[in-house]
Amino acid sequence: GAVVSQHPSWVICKSGTSVKIECRSLDFQATTMFWYRQFPKQSLMLMATSNEGSKATYEQGVEKDKFLINHASLTLSTLTVTSAHPEDSSFYICSAQLVDEQYFGPGTRLTVT
Amino acid sequence: GQQLNQSPQSMFIQEGEDVSMNCTSSSIFNTWLWYKQDPGEGPVLLIALYKAGELTSNGRLTAQFGITRKDSFLNISASIPSDVGIYFCAGQRYNTDKLIFGTGTRLQVFP
Numbered sequence: 001g002a003v004v005s006q007h008p009s010w011v012i013c014k015s016g017t018s019v020k021i022e023c024r025s026l027d028f029q030a031t032t033m034f035w036y037r038q039f040p041k042q043s044l045m046l047m048a049t050s051n052e053g054s055k056a057t058y059e060q061g062v063e064k065d066k067f068l069i070n071h072a073s074l075t076l077s078t079l080t081v082t083s084a085h086p087e088d089s090s091f092y093i094c095s096a097q098l099v100d101e102q103y104f105g106p107g108t109r110l111t112v113t
Numbered sequence: 114g115q116q117l118n119q120s121p122q123s124m125f126i127q128e129g130e131d132v133s134m135n136c137t138s139s140s141i142f143n144t145w146l147w148y149k150q151d152p153g154e155g156p157v158l159l160i161a162l163y164k165a166g167e168l169t170s171n172g173r174l175t176a177q178f179g180i181t182r183k184d185s186f187l188n189i190s191a192s193i194p195s196d197v198g199i200y201f202c203a204g205q206r207y208n209t210d211k212l213i214f215g216t217g218t219r220l221q222v223f224p
Contacts, residue, residue, distance in 0.1 A: 043116055043216050106153075106155050
């Protein structure tokens with residue numbers, strides 16, 4: 001139980017385009033989901049906290065107009081990277097909260113050319 | 114953003130050896146967690162610690178929540194090749210679900 005999926009697992013896009021990443025809790029409902037970014041050989045850095053039915057809370061230094069988060073249902077949160085640039089290339093990981101534990105998705109590798 | 118300091122940064126050990134790594138912070142946490150991340154995957158929870166001084170085991174893994182609440186360590190006994198990966202600690206403060214991750218320890222096990 002407590003499985004989280006992400007789609008796509010990897011994506012390549014051109015600079016200036018937007019890309020959407022989905023995070024789904026497959027066998028449980030999650031009122032809270034989290035989005036992290038991980039650069040190569042670095043740690044996970046929290047980008048934002050996504051609450052179902054309300055606006056996401058972004059961490060300091062994360063541009064909310066660039067990283068659009070929508071948590072429209074208890075099993076789905078989406079992260080849209082708008083006007084992507086090469087420096088946005090990274091590994092994006094979501095997690096979903098169940099009781100007192102976060103369950104992590106397998107990650108989405110974004111490459112912006 | 115804030116990160117927790119983990120040491121060592123990387124370890125290269127022989128199969129069968131024991132491993133010890135730790136995580137330190139300048140501020141206190143109410144929960145300490147240890148995760149393992151395989152390449153290209155999300156982290157998987159290994160052990161969760163909820164009380165200062167708590168010592169918890171999960172198979173060959175043992176972790177402790179430091180008395181000062183500013184540190185934690187993870188031991189792996191009798192390492193095997195599938196222990197290869199990156200180990201992250203994470204701290205959680207009171208009354209929040211947010212996690213702050215450590216800098217990671219990369220473990221390589223040679224047969």
